[in-house]
Amino acid sequence: MKPLTEEWPGVSYVMPVLNEAPYLRESVEAILKQDYPGEREIILAVAPSNDGTDELAAELAEDHPQVKVVPNPGRDIPRGLNLAICTSRHPVIIRVDAHSELMDDYTRIGIATLKRTGAANVGGLMRAHGKSPFQYAVAQAYNSPIALGGGQYHSGTVEGPCESAYLGIFRREVLMEVGLFDESIRRGEDWELNYRIRRAGYTVWFTPELTVTYWPRETPTQLARQFYSTGAWRGSLVRSGRRTPLRFFAPPALVASGVIAAGEVVADRFLPRRVRPYARIALSGPVAYAAFLAAVSQTAAARRSRPPQFLLTIAIMHISWGVGFWSGVLRGAGNTIDTSRLDAEG
Known part of the structure; x- marks a missing residue:
């Protein structure tokens, strides 16, 4: 050089x-x-x-x-x-x-x-x-x-x-x-x-x-589209064997825990009574995330932008990115694009 x-x-x-x-x-x-x-x-x-x-x-x-x-x-x-x-x-x-x-x-x-x-x-x-x-x-x-x-x-x-x-x-x-x-x-x-x-x-x-x-981005929909596409391409890079920092696995772990918890709620009535207490451990992920959001609501950043809007923003970022990540890992990003850029809202 x-x-x-x-x-x-x-x-x-x-x-x-x-x-x-x-x-x-x-x-x-x-x-x-x-x-x-x-x-x-x-x-x-x-x-x-x-x-x-x-x-x-x-x-x-x-x-x-x-x-x-x-x-x-x-x-x-x-x-x-x-x-x-x-x-x-x-x-x-x-x-x-x-x-x-x-x-x-x-x-x-x-x-x-x-x-x-x-x-x-x-x-x-x-x-x-x-x-x-x-x-x-x-x-x-x-x-x-x-x-x-x-x-x-x-x-x-x-x-x-x-x-x-x-x-x-x-x-x-x-x-x-x-x-x-x-x-x-x-x-x-x-x-x-x-x-x-x-x-x-x-x-x-x-x-x-x-x-x-x-x-x-200026609206919740645009933010969700942006983070979904970013997560999908990060998942695709992981799928191709590229090394990824550990912090990028937190949102997909959140989404996975939510899916598992939802499955447990549906299946709970069909499980033997002695198994149910162990299966309900699956609820710990969403409960921990709810506690996390409650703690976040007390931060200076949340107070500056009003806690409800700040928490909505955090949840959209994490969940959209996590869902996109699993999509990218399981089937690749394919033709996934940031559709928030295709309209004229911002």
Whole structure:
């Protein structure tokens, strides 16, 4: 891997876009405001949308010469990212999502970290924010280890090598060497790419100096669809033999315990009396989860977003992800996609 010898190497920002009219302008403007003197370009891989996103992307490209639009007719995120990367021309690739906004010195700090550490990819913290009451509750859940298991890019405070990076500031030559994003994986494509980067002998680096504002899904249905699809693709990766951190098995364990408990309730009347007390141990899983939610309702995150909405958000995340995970393990993810992106609600 060649060192970045230029003081301010050129940067290409790549962004997959589908039905993002409420967020796209702010996301692009955050890139344009970057405190970075090097050459820059923004490549929007725009999928066919039904909320005016296509027209907005064209308007942004017309108003700003740094912005370019490439069509992504298949709509899949990995395909859109690869199209944008192949269209780009600079040695550093920065992934940005339309639901996110970069802090002003994000690029400057990221480039400096790439040079200082020799890493192939650098990422920072996802800081979720919300506008509506439900979106705010989802944001509080994202920012809490209670919901997502304390992943480094949600709550990490110490920089160092990591398993995966949120979004990512990549050395282009490494992306090309490992083969870009795997277009057969429709969710979890970032984790899988970072897995291949590490397998190739390169370092993925986390630094809490980098912060990205993230706007999560706005309705319970959208959140459930998003987490189901993410869980399905994680289960599919487990099915294929990929190593998975233990925290990802908690939601599927919850779902399994619920199914077993439901089966026990149905079968209880048919079991011999002496067996029933032992069979009722199956109820301990749901009871423990109810106790967990009761404890969660007293946390600062729950109080900030009102406990009922916060608990609803946590339960949707855990159960949808767990159900999706078992679907992915048992039959693979197949054509599972995040259907929350296909409507124009947010």
